[in-house]
Amino acid sequence: MKPDTPALFTETALVRRKYRQETVAKWVFFVMAAAMIIPLLLIVGYLMVKAAPSLTLGFLLDVPVRGMTEGGIWPAFVGTIYLVFISLAISAPIGILAAVYLNEYARDNWFNRVINLAVINLAGVPSIVHALFGLGAFVYAARFGYSILSASLTLAIMTLPVIVASTREALASVPRSFREACWNVGATRWQTIRAVVLPNSISGILTGVILQVSRAAGETAPIMFTGAVFYKAIEKGDLFAYGLHEQCMALSMHLYTISTQVPGVKESIPYATAVVLLGSVLLVNAAAIALRVYMRSRTKW
Amino acid sequence: MTTTPYLHRILRLTGTTAVLATALCLSGCGRGEGKDEIIRVSRQSSSGTYEFFREHVLNKKDFKLGSRDMNGSKEVVELIANTPGAIGYSGMGYHEPGRVKMLPVALKAGAPPVEPTVVNTLNKSYPIARSLLIYTLGEPEGEVKRYIDWTLSDAGQKIVETSGYVPLQPNEHRKFDAPAASTGPKVTLQVKGSDTMVNVAQAWAEAYKKVAPHVDVEVSGGGSGQGIAALIKGTIHICNASRNMKAGEIEQAKKNTGKTPKEIVVGYDALAIYVHKDNPIQSITLEQLAGIFAEDGTLTKWSQLAAPAP
Amino acid sequence: MSARPKPGPAPARPQEPSPPAPEAYSFAVRSARRPAWSVWGERALEGAIYLCGISAIIFVLSIFFFVFKEAAPVLVGGEFSLTEFLFSPEWYPTSEENKRYGVLAMLAGTFSVTALAMVLAVPFGLGAAIYISEFCGSKLKETLKIVIELLAAIPSVVWGFVGLTVMSKLIVTYTGAPVGVNILNGGLILALMSVPIIVSIGEDSLKAVPDSYREAGVALGATKWQLVRRVLLPAAKNGLLAAVLLGVGRGVGETMAVLMATGHAVQIPHGILDSVRTLTANIAAELGEAPAGSDHYRVLFLTGVLLFSLTFVVNLGADLVVRGIRKK
Incomplete structure (x- = not known):
């Protein structure tokens, strides 16, 4: 930018234009940022208003009645809990150990770059392809049939790469000097990991795993063909309703079916189901974020 | 940095496209069918209803592509209830009185149209009962x-x-x-x-x-x-x-x-034929249905059915 | 963000649960006295860690293997032609007389919805990333980042439900389209879904630009906008491109939302108010309909292979672009 005026530090037309442009730019970007948030609020607000007549504790604990046109969502809610916990019980250990390998053991050679690439691509595989895989591998090839087991395994593989990524980030945030101090007193690699690295990164790891609760709870496509059913009769409030080799209902699937397939559903019920699904997902996420913010404020390095 | 980065160009390009697309949409150039157009609502091909319709109404001919293929019978009725120019088929159990209406169906032109009722289903006078x-x-x-x-x-x-x-x-x-x-x-x-x-x-x-x-x-x-x-x-x-x-x-x-x-x-x-509640059409024949839905069908406008546009 | 580690502070927690035995004063002696089970246990554990480490490769390969295995027989089965599969818009998987498997219309559907979503999401996403990274204070920044994280967490079936109920009514009212479930609906929903990923990756890549660049710009008297335009965008362009690519990947692979919001009609679209069907929605709607082993079933898996390859290329591209910045 060529200064075209001899007098320094005075406001020239150029400078004024420059600042005007900045103000405009700032507002444009602000509007763009706001444009993402406003729909979120509007949508959540609209869903809440529409759902209000059905949003009671009874709705959560009751079973669907009269051809799923009335009543609650308990079987679907329990089914989702089953799927989420079983899938995370499978993917969390594998994912955490994989991240430990990648962050603590792996050297920067071609093989480990391939592993990295695999993790990234696993994260990008469309959920419907996971469904195809789950159907081909678990339902048919492994003969698990349509079951909670098949669905959970499919979900586990889907959530794995994100757990690996978030755990790696948490492990990488532990300063190297901590490890060096530990090695210097004669600890082996694993002893160092157990005594120093994991205790210092556990909150980050947990946050990553908790965030996957919401991902697993919200997915529909992978479970639609591997173990979620349209309807299953269980007792109201029964927490141990499903066996590992049975199929179950799931919240996400339930929302899909009652909004596309069941006639004469009371208007507020699909909205209320959406709100319960959205609400539990956002609550879990908010908890994870709060945990992260809290732990970050306590970090001593 | 003397040259404009290419990302910049991409940004500008997408910006322009966005403006153009919005303009296109607002000026109504985004095609979409006119009022007289028949909007076909069908089912996905795994549905028994779809196969039954193909066998008994289209005489095993294929469906014309471009119909909205819904995943559930309820979705069919729901879409028709919200779309004045739509026609679709679904089980009689999905009827929503006051939002859609079921058309009486005639076996052929000139034959009396038959309502999809319990009696007509049982005595087999309704042509597409199953x-x-x-x-x-x-x-x-x-x-x-x-x-x-x-x-x-x-x-x-x-x-x-x-x-x-x-x-x-x-x-x-x-x-x-x-x-x-x-x-x-x-x-x-x-x-x-x-x-x-x-x-x-x-x-x-x-x-x-x-x-x-x-x-x-x-x-x-x-x-x-x-x-x-x-x-x-x-x-x-x-x-x-x-x-x-x-x-x-x-x-x-x-x-x-x-x-x-x-x-x-x-x-x-009774496989019921649904239309929007305000659609003035009174009855329909199997031939007309085939003309609307089949691959070689020529009926694309309500006026061709001798019915005013809904 | 992560401050340089200060040398010195000891780990927060004690490393040994019990005080060292007297003979442990010498490091050599102590490691020699470790019981065998401990040494072997550790080896076994490290073996397990290694196995888990390579599990990602195993899973990616087995996904490809299983999906391809189900699809493969149709490729050699004679009647099926790959050219027809890719370039014919006629999709008649269950026809009695003449079965035709052409996914061109679905490809067009996928691309039109993704393209519209990107046209909307890229400017807004990058703009928001720039705002968050450069223009707002730290409090607002934290809040916005949390909101974006929450936005990213909304399940796709909820987005689909919103498209089906709320958005379709709005579209019918404001555009006069006869049917509210169409490309515009799907595109808007997908845009909202892919904005968070574009923002967070875009923000990361802007953050990765060294502060010295900004300082140099400010020292020359540049305003923030000039800084963004002349310094940050060129410096972060690879990261931003990667953000866009990942957004595209998300768009191509999304299933439930487009299944519910795009109207599910097999046709080459002529305008943004036409209904389309996407590759993913097609699989979701028809998978399992044909008995396992039939051509239709295999063609659906072949569509899966196609999708897998598409997203693989997009993600690989994004990764290479990101690696490009790291190298620099």
Whole structure:
């Protein structure tokens, strides 16, 4: 930018234009940022208003009645809990150990770059392809049939790469000097990991795993063909309703079916189901974020 | 940095495109059909309803592409209720009075149009009526038999009626011995198939839980095709179907499982033709339906049906 | 963000649960006295860690293997032609007389919905990333980042439900389209879904530009906008491009939302108010309908292979672009 005026530090037309442009730019970007948030609020607000007549504790604990046109969502809610916990019980250990390998053991050679690439691509595989895989591998090839087991395994593989990524980030945030101090007193690699690295990164790891609760709870496509059913009769409030080799209902699937397939559903019920699904997902996420913010404020390095 | 970065150009380009697209949309150039256009609402191809319609209305010809293929019978009715120019087909159980109307159907031009009612379905005067079927592998036994007996009993048939379909005639009902069925070890019955019947199957499962608490019935939809495919693989106990199994499918089931599929009629359905409630059209013939839906059909406007645009 | 580690502070927690035994004063002695089970246990554990480490490769390969295995027989089966599969818009998987498997219309559907979503999401996403990274204070920044994280967590079936109920009514009212479930609906929903990923990756890549660049710009008297335009965008362009690519990947792979919001009609679209069907929605709607082993079933798996390859290329591209910045 060529200064075209001899007098320094005075406001020239150029400078004024420059600042005007900045103000405009700032507002444009602000509007763009706001444009993402406003729909979120509007949508959540609209869903809440529409759902209000059905949003009671009874709705959560009751079973669907009269051809799923009335009543609650308990079987679907329990089914989702089953799927989420079983899938995370499978993917969390594998994912955490994989991240430990990648962050603590792996050297920067071609093989480990391939592993990295695999993790990234696993994260990008469309959920419907996971469904195809789950159907081909678990339902048919492994003969698990349509079951909670098949669905959970499919979900586990889907959530794995994100757990690996978030755990790696948490492990990488532990300063190297901590490890060096530990090695210097004669600890082996694993002893160092157990005594120093994991205790210092556990909150980050947990946050990553908790965030996957919401991902697993919200997915529909992978479970639609591997173990979620349209309807299953269980007792109201029964927490141990499903066996590992049975199929179950799931919240996400339930929302899909009652909004596309069941006639004469009371208007507020699909909205209320959406709100319960959205609400539990956002609550879990908010908890994870709060945990992260809290732990970050306590970090001593 | 002296050259403009290419990202910059991308940004500018996308910005321009966005503006153009919005302009296009607002000026109404985004095609979309006019008021007179017939909007065809159909079903996904795994549905028994889809196959039944193809066989009995289109004479096995293929559907014209470009119809909105919904995944559930309810979605069909829902879309038609919100779309003045739409026409679609679905089971009579999905009727929503006041939002859509069911058209009387005539066998051919000049023949009297027939309403899809219970009476007309039973006496077969409605041209596109069909049976609601369930299939099992071999003769049903044990808990499966009890369950099926119950669906054919007075209580089970009452549910068919409340779901909006036509129950069997009273003399076809089976006796059901309730106390005998109410005990036993825990069993899971897997039911899968037709979307038309999924609401009946669900209501059965719900009520049967009270009759026999030890039996868990798992109900899945997905379409008659999916149910039959699962039956052939032997992964389910009962298949709901709104069409008959084809000879090839029966062969395959025999080959795969060594058992012959057993067909049981559990009720009847009139395949209803739905239009928007404000559509002035009074009746429709099978030929006209074929003209609208078939691959070589030429009817694309309501005015061609001698009906004013809705 | 992560401050340089200060040398010195000991780990927060004690490393040894019990005080060292007297003979442990010498490191050599102590490691020699470790019981065998401990040494072997550790080896076994490290073996397990290694196995888990390579599990990602195993899973990616087995996904490809299983999906391809189900699809493969149709490729050699004679009647099926790959050219027809890719370039014919006619999709008649269950026809009685003449079965035709052409996914061109679905490809067009996928691309039109994704393209519209990107046209909307890229400017807004990058703009928001720039705002968050450069223009707002730290409090607002934290809040916005949390909101974006929450936005990213909304399940796709909820988005689909919103498209089906709320958005379709709005579209019918404001555009006069006869049917509210169409490309515009799907595109808007997908845009909202892919904005968070574009924002977070975009923000990361802007953050990765060294502060010295900004300082140099400010020292020359540049305003923030000049800084963004002349310094940050060129410096972060690879990261931003990667953000866009990942957004595209998300768009191509999304299933439930487009299944419910795009109207599900097999046709080559002529405008943004036409209904379309996408590759993913097609699989979701028809998978399992044909008995396992039939051509239709295999063609659906082949569509899966196609999708897998598409997203693989997009993600690989994004990764290479990101690696490009790291190298620099």
